[in-house]
Amino acid sequence: MKKLKIQEVSLKYKRNRPDRDIQVITANDAYDVLKSVWDENRIDLLEEFKIILLDVKNCVLGVSSISTGGISTCIVDPKIVFATALKANSSSIILAHNHPSGVLDASEADIKTTRQLVEGGKMLSMPVYDHLILTSSGFFSMAENLLIPR
Template sequence: MKHTIAEVKISYHPNRLKGAVKITSSEYAGKVIRENWNQGTLNLYEEFKILLMNNSNEVLGLAPLSRGGMTGTLVDMRILFATVIKSGATSIITVHNHPSGKLKPSQADINIYNKIKDAAKLLDINYLDNLIITEDGKFSFMDEGY
């Protein structure tokens, strides 16, 4: 009796664009991310996304990871790092919005930041920042000394 199992395939097809966006600061990262965020949902529900970059900090893409309610969303570390590895990204910035408009990170925000930071270090992925965005501003973990 032959056992049939799934074949696992890994492929990567980068979309090399002339004039790629290069992230040079948390201010610029926040601007680029906000421009690519659905403004109609910024104050409605919390979303967690990851900005994927190459070794030159050129943006490969902004990948949505989760969508929650008005007060939180879950982050699955396996999906996060599967996305990073599959994209070929060597640098990342994670970002989520606070529909409440408050920029102060919660203890849950700090905990997930530390968890991602530890895993990224283990995988040799450059974790540049974790941003919280609102309609009126952004909070950068790196700028604030986290």
């Protein structure tokens, strides 16, 4: 019998402990975290999608850039979102993307994508707490505006 060469898949995650735990309780807390990592030179130029990875105490494990699009759209692959969250041993996530147009409101596509990711999170027992839309002048929280199903 011929021996098959099969790829072995292994997962590794090495957490670098931050100087202090940054806890996210409110949408403003999430916005502060995102503003600290978002490239201000690109926020009005290209649409980007990121996730905040949270532990069981809602402390930030990290922020991951999921995708970068053009000036008006960004493709989000749920498999990448949840593979990233699972690899980081995240207990919950917060979604975020920017609107280079400066419009601080959720589009129908934004709402549909968010609902799909919320459902995916439910299947994995990984709540999606919020989806923030950022511009250079502020943010819009889908949770605060009751657009995230509970």
